[in-house]
Amino acid sequence: MTTSPYASDALPDGAVDVVVIGGGAAGLNGALMLARSRRSVAVIDSGSPRNAPAEAVHGFIVLDGTPPPEVLRRGRGQVRRYGGRVVFGEVASAEPAAPSKDGDLRFTIALAGGRSVTARRVLVATGLKDVLPEIPGLAEHWGHGVVHCPYCHGWEVRDEPIGVLATGPASIGHALLFRQLTEDLTYFTQGIHLDEATRARFAARNIRTVDTPVQEVVNNEDGTLAGVRLTDGQVVARRALAVATRMEARTEGLDGLKLPMEDLPDNMGRRFASGMAGTTEVPGVWVAGNATDLTAQVGASAAAGALAGAHINSLLATADTDAALAAARGGTPAL
Template structure:
């Protein structure tokens, strides 16, 4: 182990030899995929940029046996697990991943290049880059992200129960979000921000005692204790709130992967963009799998980890078949020569 990156990920040295699999992304999906591969005695390298989506959060919730664990601690344990079975975790940012010409035995290959110029080759790739949350452009909102500004009632709802909550609408699903948070507190205000509400939605909100505010949101006000004091409207009125819920636009992290030619698609209604994947994370690009939030935009930590494990198992199975087929060819060649 040779270096520590700015977010304190101890980095292994990048191997010179071709490895069985490079995992791009060191979150729950990537680490669990790497764990499955390493336990199958595969050479595996996880390239971790050290920028997890849930870094601002205080704890992971909704994951049995891990509830309340700080995200950084969960990932630290995950890296230890991968290394225990011989896997490597390398701190770095992938700037280019591209297929190589087939090997002499017909097997696949990829070259992965990092921002500092280092490179590694692999027979298979697991893309687990996660996603990026894009917040609406409301002054004062972003600085509270992950603490007093939340998005998921299952991830953070218990922690903000009984607070005064404001839901800042970003699309049609925001009404559903307001009703979910109404389950956790009896004081919810819905800031529509110009989004039309149909009669059934208005009826549901009214029946649950959710106040609808039509005036545009001008800014989020900071409280003396560093939290949120409320929301200032365009007409100058201030509505006191301690917590804001907002649906972000979810964008799979695709940077550096363009040369792979992985298909992406928009997820309606306005939820975001994901990598297209099939069974166990398989893609249309031979030798490349994808797992976690990069393809399942709404997966929580437990679901992302499970998807990574399944993809890792499928990659190992694919390698097993490739090696068995190569062994058959080699045996036939020896037999024909003899």
């Protein structure tokens, strides 16, 4: 089993109000809202956030420039301040369990290694994984010389020679956004058709177009990105490469919840389907952050987690009141 990168809390005994699966911005902010409402909450965190390779979080007021591990460290501390628990571990399975005596929902979340916990409600905030093109040398620069978001990393590569590796129609808009940041932009079509109207628009913005496929990424002697080698042997010098990745929600261990999935157009990715406040078609289960909103930055993910947490608490308050009323009328004992 992988060693925890931080001090892990013990998994609670008995049932908790909410289990949050995922310890990133969405999961921790959802847990914070719940813990501040005096809900018993346990965050299950695998310790592998999407933005781990990045040097800093950007585009999030107050926290702009803060390293991702520091944001999460503070977040875990704040959840714990209100009685929430953050447990390091990987979810092996999550599925509905037999309801309580008064008919309230129950879920069983089992972790790798055999531990398990029961929850009344579940918030899925597992994030996503980025699928890069299979070009030799590309993945090793991910989060540094190879970037995907002009708002997350664009300022840091401003005025540098930038290359855009086409992965689909979305890459056209990607190129226009990165052109805002540099006068030296090259668009590598990678065999994907680029119509004459788009070529004309690129030419008007002095965006160079290269149709010869990229064969591999080339490094400087110090290991930093130097450019790309084309299949004809030519090397095009670039200091940064922008890639619109395919984004796929992380679903490991969640099959038992039977959450509906959606494909985004143009092969951009696959996400958990959700409605208002992160509700899903599965009663008692919510989703928030990149697992359902693939383009959300840290701030938007945190906000979505807060909204989901507040909605969960509201429905739990209704369930608690229903149980108390039934008990007062001589029915099933209250929770």
